[in-house]
Amino acid sequence: MDRLLFGDNQFFGVNHMSEEKARAQAMRFQSVDAVMGVLDAAYDAGVRTFMCTTHDRVGEIADRVRLDRERYADFAFYPCMPYAHKYANAVTEDGMLGAVKRFLPGEGLMNAAIRGGSSMARKDIDGITTLLIDAEMKMFQGLRTPVVFLQNVIVDLLLGLGFNAAFRVFADHVRERYGAEPGFITMNLPALVPVLEAQGIEDPIVCSNINKLGFRMSGGVAAYERTLREHRFRAIAMSVFASGAIPAEEAIEWVCAQPNLESIVFGASSERNIRQTRDLVARHWDLQPVLA
Amino acid sequence: MTSTSRATRIAVAGIGKMGLSHLAIVNAQPDLEVAAVCDASGMVRGVLEKYTGVVTYDDYDRMLREVELDAVLIATPSRTHASMVRTALERGLHVFCEKPFTLAVQDATELTALARSKGLVTQVGYHNRFVGPFAEVKRLLDAGAIGTVTHALGEAYGPVVLKPKGGTWRSRKEEGGGALYDYAAHPLNLLNWYFGGATSVGGTVLRPIFSRETDDEVHSTIHFAGGESANISVNWSDESHRKMTTRMTIWGTAGRIFADRQEIQVFLRDGAAVPEGYERGWNVRYGTELTGGVGFYLRGEEYSAQIEHFAERVREGRTDGVNGFESAAETDRVIAMLIADAATAAPTLAPTPTATPMAGPRHAEVRRPRRRVRFPWGVPQPAVQLELREGS
Numbered sequence: 001m002d003r004l005l006f007g008d009n010q011f012f013g014v015n016h017m018s019e020e021k022a023r024a025q026a027m028r029f030q031s032v033d034a035v036m037g038v039l040d041a042a043y044d045a046g047v048r049t050f051m052c053t054t055h056d057r058v059g060e061i062a063d064r065v066r067l068d069r070e071r072y073a074d075f076a077f078y079p080c081m082p083y084a085h086k087y088a089n090a091v092t093e094d095g096m097l098g099a100v101k102r103f104l105p106g107e108g109l110m111n112a113a114i115r116g117g118s119s120m121a122r123k124d125i126d127g128i129t130t131l132l133i134d135a136e137m138k139m140f141q142g143l144r145t146p147v148v149f150l151q152n153v154i155v156d157l158l159l160g161l162g163f164n165a166a167f168r169v170f171a172d173h174v175r176e177r178y179g180a181e182p183g184f185i186t187m188n189l190p191a192l193v194p195v196l197e198a199q200g201i202e203d204p205i206v207c208s209n210i211n212k213l214g215f216r217m218s219g220g221v222a223a224y225e226r227t228l229r230e231h232r233f234r235a236i237a238m239s240v241f242a243s244g245a246i247p248a249e250e251a252i253e254w255v256c257a258q259p260n261l262e263s264i265v266f267g268a269s270s271e272r273n274i275r276q277t278r279d280l281v282a283r284h285w286d287l288q289p290v291l292a
Numbered sequence: 293m294t295s296t297s298r299a300t301r302i303a304v305a306g307i308g309k310m311g312l313s314h315l316a317i318v319n320a321q322p323d324l325e326v327a328a329v330c331d332a333s334g335m336v337r338g339v340l341e342k343y344t345g346v347v348t349y350d351d352y353d354r355m356l357r358e359v360e361l362d363a364v365l366i367a368t369p370s371r372t373h374a375s376m377v378r379t380a381l382e383r384g385l386h387v388f389c390e391k392p393f394t395l396a397v398q399d400a401t402e403l404t405a406l407a408r409s410k411g412l413v414t415q416v417g418y419h420n421r422f423v424g425p426f427a428e429v430k431r432l433l434d435a436g437a438i439g440t441v442t443h444a445l446g447e448a449y450g451p452v453v454l455k456p457k458g459g460t461w462r463s464r465k466e467e468g469g470g471a472l473y474d475y476a477a478h479p480l481n482l483l484n485w486y487f488g489g490a491t492s493v494g495g496t497v498l499r500p501i502f503s504r505e506t507d508d509e510v511h512s513t514i515h516f517a518g519g520e521s522a523n524i525s526v527n528w529s530d531e532s533h534r535k536m537t538t539r540m541t542i543w544g545t546a547g548r549i550f551a552d553r554q555e556i557q558v559f560l561r562d563g564a565a566v567p568e569g570y571e572r573g574w575n576v577r578y579g580t581e582l583t584g585g586v587g588f589y590l591r592g593e594e595y596s597a598q599i600e601h602f603a604e605r606v607r608e609g610r611t612d613g614v615n616g617f618e619s620a621a622e623t624d625r626v627i628a629m630l631i632a633d634a635a636t637a638a639p640t641l642a643p644t645p646t647a648t649p650m651a652g653p654r655h656a657e658v659r660r661p662r663r664r665v666r667f668p669w670g671v672p673q674p675a676v677q678l679e680l681r682e683g684s
Contacts, residue, residue: 013534017578018554026534085535125343156590160316162344187589191320215580218589245580 001049001147001205002289004281005078006042006274007238007267008052011035016243025269032060041271043075045278046287051078051207051265053151059139066142080149080185081136125166130173137178147205148174149183159192168199181205185238187216190223193231203232207265210237212246212254229259236263248280256284299325300386300606301361305352305376306368307331307340310390310417313591314367317599319344320588324603328359352376356383363413363606366390370473374399381406386413386606388599392477393620397628400621407617413610415602416620418481420538422594422601424582425556426482429540429549433486435567437560439546444486444522446479450536452528456502470506472498472627476526478538480514481623483524486542487516490626496633501529512630553592554579 009015013026029035039050039061052058058079065072137145150170158166171182183205186192196204209216210224216239217224228235240255241248255264264281268274281287302324304315311331319326330349331337337348349355356364356379363386366376374394380387381403393416394400407414420426433441452471484490492515498507510526528536542549546564550557558575560566586596598615605613 016554017580019537019552022534125339153591156588157313157316160320160588160590161312161340162319162346165343188320191588213580214585216585216589216593218586220585242580243578245578 001234001236001263002047002076003263003285003287004047004278005049005051005236005263005265006039006047007265008050008055008058010267010269011038012053012055012057016239017245028269032057032064035061036064038269038271038274042268042274043072045271045274047274047278048074049076049078051080051149053083054079054081054136054139055083062139062143076144076146077140078147078149078183079137079140079145080151080183082132082151082154083136084151084153126169129166129169130177133170133173134177145178145180147183148178148180149185149205149207152185152187155184155186155192156188159186159188159195164195164199167196167201171199171201171204183207183236188218189235190219190227193227193233196233197231203234205234205236205262207236207238209239209242210235210255210258210261211240211242212251213242215239215242215245225258228261234262235260236265237261238265240264240266248277252277252280253284256281297607299323300363300603301325301327301359302363302365303328303330303355303359303361304365304367305330305355306366306372306390307333307336308367308369311365311367313595314365314388314390314417314599317588317590317596318365320590321599321603322587323607324599327361328355330355353379356380356385361385363387363602367417370395374403377403378406381410381412384410384412386602387617388415388417388602389617389620390417391481391620391623392416392473392627393617393624395473395624397621397625400617400624404617404621408611411609411611413602413605413613414617415598415605415613415615416617417598418478418615418620418623419592419594419598420478420482420553421485421614422597423553424579424584424593425551425553425577426540428556428577428582429482429542429551430485432549432558432567433542436565437547437558437567437570438542438544438549439561439564441487441518441520441542441544443543444483444520445539445541446483446522446524447539447541448475448479448524448526448528448536449530449533450475450528451531451533452536453502453508454529454531456504470503471526471528472507472510472630475528475536476510476524476630477623477627479524479526479540480626481620482538482540483514483516483522484619484622484626486540487518487520487522489517489622490514490629491517493626493629493633496630496637498630498634501527510630512633514626556582 010025011029013022015022015025062077065075167184174180174182182201184192184196185207187209189206189208193206214221237255237258241251255261266277268277300323302318304311304318304326307315307329315326315329318324326346328347328349329340330352332350337350340346341348347359364380365388366373367390368376370392373389374396377387377389387407394403432438494513496512497509499509500506501508508527508529510524512524514522514524516522537552539552547558547560555576555578558570560570560572560575562572564572566572583593586593586600588596590596601614
């Protein structure tokens with residue numbers, strides 16, 4: 001994994017501090033060209049991994065990357081699925097059946113119907129889960145996706161319910177079908193890691209908020225530090241600036257000092273900010289990728 | 293919790309969109325124990341039983357009879373709340389009920405009195421009161437920071453009903469649609485928190501935009517006992533919002549407050565009673581500093597914080613606290629006033645130009661967004677309908 005990963009919140013009107021700022025960003029990044037401009041700046045600054053939700057518009061970005069393989073030879077996508085609003089909106093518009101139809105994978109109705117249908121009948125989650133994963137992965141066909149993440153809203157829902165077997169189903173399918181490492185995004189790191197261990201998921205990649213403020217670090221900073229020190233997993237820190245509440249230098253210095261942290265994912269809207277963050281991190285870390 | 297006390301045994305009734313999320317949060321609380329789950333859907337029960345080991349029931353009354361419980365969380369369609377809450381209270385159980393509380397003021401009043409007579413802990417899921425910036429508004433108003441309040445604007449917008457297709461339950465009133473109960477209830481409940489019960493309402497518009505039978509848009513002027521007036525502006529057919537957005541703006545003689553889930557912007561005039569940490573002129577404080585952490589996070593701190601609050605109150609036997617039945621009944625009352633006012637309003641609504649075959653809403657339908665929910669209240673909603681709050 002690269003030590004610096006590029007996130008996508010800024011492109012899709014997500015900002016934890018201000019709705020106004022979120023709207024301004026949504027306006028600015030309405031065109032794929034505007035998004036690609038920032039992604040190009042990141043790529044040229046050596047930030048070559050794009051950790052992104054499976055938003056429809058990411059499909060357009062994937063198309064651009066596919067069209068210019070030479071330019072983007074080292075570009076990697078880390079898909080984070082599902083983009084929950086997409087399902088919510090589809091269910092609203094087309095109802096449950098219409099939504100399911102819309103997200104069927106390319107390999108055909110028959111396979112999907114068999115996997116999905118018999119899965120429903122046996123109250124078995126394997127079939128329907130793998131079906132949904134395949135549907136989400138469709139837009140990345142032919143592109144590098146070395147890590148595939150399950151979004152925090154689903155991870156934490158399953159974790160809360162105690163639906164632990166689903167993590168294993170996800171991990172196995174992502175490894176077997178896509179040759180990718182399974183990743184898990186969570187707002188409850190200390191609770192999740194032991195559950196993944198108990199499911200026999202070896203050395204999982206886990207992405208969570210890790211910041212000096214303790215913002216959205218459920219269970220508290222001390223529990224996060226203990227988990228990082230005492231458990232075997234590959235940690236990615238997000239929200240290291242707590243949406244801008246921590247001054248950049250202070251935030252990076254603190255996060256880079258945390259034990260066993262492998263990568264940081266950050267978002268930025270300008271070349272200047274991308275390079276600034278990269279240079280800040282380079283003061284504390286060797287930016288060469290960490291080999292698994 | 294001391295080592296001698298045991299966990300509160302709670303049942304969750306209704307595993308739809310909200311119920312599933314509540315179940316996950318409740319199950320993650322160290323001092324709550326999910327003793328049983330109740331839902332009409334065999335699929336939902338089967339999957340939950342198989343993968344999480346929880347005991348499930350398809351019959352609410354039987355569950356209450358057979359399972360030893362301290363409390364129940366009700367997240368079924370609103371139509372069923374009153375009778376289910378009553379049964380639980382009569383059995384001496386503490387109750388957390390999803391919003392809106394009831395669809396009839398009479399029910400709300402009776403249930404509030406019943407709970408009080410039995411000394412039971414009650415709470416309704418108006419989670420915005422647990423959102424840092426909205427709670428800060430309450431604190432500032434109580435401190436008199438902006439002087440005498442004259443007016444407020446409560447808003448809620450979001451992308452729920454965007455087409456005149458009418459293919460889903462959201463467009464059918466008998467299945468429980470409508471922006472009044474689902475969306476407008478939130479800013480109304482905040483206004484009740486800030487200014488108490490409403491004394492009168494006027495100029496209410498409950499208007500379908502794309503739905504055939506239910507309101508997609510809600511507007512009204514509301515008057516409060518302290519002399520404050522408020523407008524509400526609600527539209528769930530607004531695709532310019534990525535997800536539901538609730539906002540509150542309040543004008544006072546000494547300043548103005550704007551708040552949403554993310555931040556609070558406060559302007560204090562010369563002569564304002566400036567609270568500690570604030571100064572004259574503009575003040576901006578963010579949710580990141582105003583929102584406390586939770587033990588287990590799903591979808592937003594407020595959803596967990598309200599469950600933690602309920603668990604704590606049950607543990608300590610405290611009948612006071614945030615969002616008790618009495619406060620939720622005030623919101624039921626103002627909702628009833630809006631419905632009555634809309635019914636008396638002059639029939640000036642033009643047919644909606646984009647509406648499908650039934651075209652212009654008949655006014656009888658516009659006026660009475662009754663929610664006769666015919667489908668079994670456990671119709672499964674996919675987990676992916678949960679709101680996503682990306683973390684990076």
